[in-house]
Amino acid sequence: MNNKEFNWSHFLQPYELAVEGFILKIEGIKKQYQLRGAYCPIEIVTGRVKTPDSILDKAKRINVKFENIAREVYDIGGVRITCKYIEDVYKVAELLKSRKDVKLLEERDYIKNRKESGYRSLHLIMKYNVETIDGQVPLILEFQIRTHAMHFWASIEHSLKYKYRKNIPETLKERLKSASVAAAKLDEEMSSIHQVIKELEGDEKIIDQDPLENELSMFDIKKW
Ligand code: 0O2
Numbered sequence: 001m002n003n004k005e006f007n008w009s010h011f012l013q014p015y016e017l018a019v020e021g022f023i024l025k026i027e028g029i030k031k032q033y034q035l036r037g038a039y040c041p042i043e044i045v046t047g048r049v050k051t052p053d054s055i056l057d058k059a060k061r062i063n064v065k066f067e068n069i070a071r072e073v074y075d076i077g078g079v080r081i082t083c084k085y086i087e088d089v090y091k092v093a094e095l096l097k098s099r100k101d102v103k104l105l106e107e108r109d110y111i112k113n114r115k116e117s118g119y120r121s122l123h124l125i126m127k128y129n130v131e132t133i134d135g136q137v138p139l140i141l142e143f144q145i146r147t148h149a150m151h152f153w154a155s156i157e158h159s160l161k162y163k164y165r166k167n168i169p170e171t172l173k174e175r176l177k178s179a180s181v182a183a184a185k186l187d188e189e190m191s192s193i194h195q196v197i198k199e200l201e202g203d204e205k206i207i208d209q210d211p212l213e214n215e216l217s218m219f220d221i222k223k224w
Contacts, residue, residue, distance in 0.1 A: 003066065008052045011070075014137040015077035018130040019047035022079045022141065029095065041088035041095075043148070047079045074106070074125045075142040082151050085191050086111065089122050089145045096143055102126040105140065111150075117173070118180030119154060121146040149183040149190075 026045040033040035050058070055069060055076055064072040083089050089111065097104050108123040124143040129136045146154065157176050160168050168176070 003052075003056065006066075012049055012052075012076075014130045014132050014139055015049045015141075017132060018128055018139060018141055019049055019077045019079055021130065022128075023047050026079070026081060041083055041085075041091040042081055043084055044082040045079065046082075047077070050076050050078070070139065074140050077139065077141045078144060079141060080144045080146070080151075083145065083147055085194050086147055086187050087191060087194070089147060092145050093122055093124060093143075096124055096126070096145075102128050102141070114180065114184075117157065118177040119157065120150045120180060120184065121154065147187050147190075149186050153180055153183045 023045050026042060030040050030042050030045075033042075050073075055073055058064075058073055058075075059066065059069050062073070070076070081092050083092060093107075096102065103126060104124060105127055106125040108125070111120050111122055114120045122145045124145070126141050126143060127138060128141050129138050153176075157168075160172065160176070
């Protein structure tokens with residue numbers, strides 16, 4: 001089998017289903033926190049499935065044979081969760097790791113060990129069986145969990161990489177690295193402020209509305 005004969009649309013459909021499904025599942029977790037009037041560690045959830053060109057580029061770069069792509073390229077399907085604070089990033093990671101529908105294959109902590117570029121995020125590589133019209137399909141998903149500051153940095157660096165076709169000028173690279181250090185300082189300071197707020201206010205109950213008011217419309221169920 002080679003790239004030209006390969007049915008990419010068929011191959012990528014289970015990833016689309018899995019990513020869309022996980023966005024819904026994580027939105028569901030957010031709603032549950034809201035209904036309980038509890039502090040929610042999740043702010044924003046998004047996802048994407050890589051394009052065939054991007055998959056082939058990556059496979060080439062990391063030296064993966066075409067037939068091993070599904071097993072060895074981990075980020076074909078990606079779910080990204082953005083949080084306010086670093087401690088929330090790890091809370092969300094624990095939530096995901098404790099789920100029975102996924103199995104952790106690998107954890108890449110680019111927060112404790114930031115990448116050479118300055119990139120920071122926590123990546124969980126998870127195995128997941130997605131239900132399709134052809135039955136269960138096992139696949140690998142990458143969950144990227146990060147703070148707003150990490151996301152701000154990563155999205156700008158990502159667009160610069162695209163603009164300069166991956167060859168960002170050295171001076172800009174150095175400035176990006178310093179910006180990453182500054183973003184890490186900001187994360188630390190916001191975390192410390194968060195601790196003080198928690199000590200002042202006690203339990204992280206944040207919503208004073210009556211949760212019952214929302215209960216019936218919790219998941220926007222289409223009623224019969
Ligand atoms: P897109 O647009 O999200 O598809 P590598 O891909 O080899 O650099 P590695 O170690 O294989 O990195 O990382 P991993 O854990 O597979 O993560 C790959 C994805 O993480 C990337 O996908 C990015 O989304 C993000 N990422 C990793 N490193 C960086 C970085 O230095 N800068 C930014 N901005 N994002 C990074 P894609 O395919 O690059 O992008």
